[in-house]
Amino acid sequence: MGEDRQATFGADGSLDTETPPEAREGTTDWGEPKGDGETDGGYNRYDVSSLLQKAVRRSDEEVAAWAAWELARSGYAWNLWDRLHLYVVEDLRAGQDVALLVERYETLATERWEPDGWRGRICAVHAALACARARSSRESPNADEFFRNAAAARADVRGxxxxxxxxxxxxxLDPDGEFDVAFDKHTAEGSRRDRGDRFFKVFGARVGPEGEDDRSARWQRLNMALSDVEYDDAEVAHAVEPVGEADRWADPVAFDGRDGDAGAGDDEDA
Structure with missing residues (x-):
């Protein structure tokens, strides 16, 4: 079974795919030989791994710390770190810095120290605590599932x-629709419409709804003043105006097509 996926079990409790080889060195805490997939505490490592994910998702720091420690000390650090890297994108809100921390803790635990030794175990606990303390969200898998379902629904009624x-x-995503601003000089349709630097600066480069800070807005005004394109005061003001909170795609300022410079200037990919 590729470790880029979680284990999946059938109704009879058996793995749906081939189980990866398991190290069985040592004994359990009470001196009995460890079985396949068994931790030092006598738990099934798949159960502990699943518990770790749910603890991260539910922000239960103590349970997450224990589950990470149990996997690390039992010789399943490879499983632990693979799972934690998945959790930071599956169960945490996007933008959480913990993703970088987990990678750093793994590097320390597996490259500088022994992953099942004291230092490796506390790295595992640190990483699990950091994940459990981060803001939980299922937004990325929820988005992926919805977009896949929407794609299937669109295909069902095609034609x-x-x-x-x-x-x-x-x-x-039609031109002249809600997202018309996307069709600027960086797209074939925008080029056909002669939407060059003027359109991009006045409409396509706007940010928000927080808006530019004062320094960035000043630089943008200066860039427009120094440009070969002549911008009027309304265009300069609109270029640095934040997009609306309620309607981020509305651009009420009319574009009069005075470009003639399509494709010049800013370096963005189509």
Missing amino acids: TDEDPVADFPVGD
Whole structure:
């Protein structure tokens, strides 16, 4: 079984895929030989691994710390670190710095020290605590599942007059629609519409809704003043105005097509 996936078991409790080889060195805490997939405390390592994930997801620091410690001390550090790297993208809110911490703790535990030794175990506990203390969220797997379901729903009604029961948030992504601003000089459609530097600066480069800080806004104004394109005061003001909280894609300032410089200037990928 590839360790990029979680173990999945059938109704009879057996693995659906081939079980990876397990190290059986040593004995349990009471001196009995360890079985396949057994931890030093006599637990099934799949159960402990699953418990660790649920503890991270539910922000239970003590249980997460124990589960990580149990896996590390029992010779399953490889399983522990693989799982923790999955958890930071599956069960935590995007942007959590803990993803970098987990990698650093793993490096210390597995490359500098022995993963099942004292230092390796406390690295495991540190990593588990950091994950449990981070903000939990299932947003990424929920998004992945919804987008897959929406794709299937769209495909089901392809070529018919029916609307899909679920759709992507951008619909068909048509020019002149809600997301028209995306069709700037960095796209073929935008180039055909002669949307060059003026369109990009005034519309496509806006940020928000927090907006630019004062320094960045000043630089943008200066860049527009020094440009070969002549911008009026309304265009400069709109370029640094934050997008709206309620409607991030609205651009009420009319674009009069005075470009003639499509493809020049900013270096962005199509």
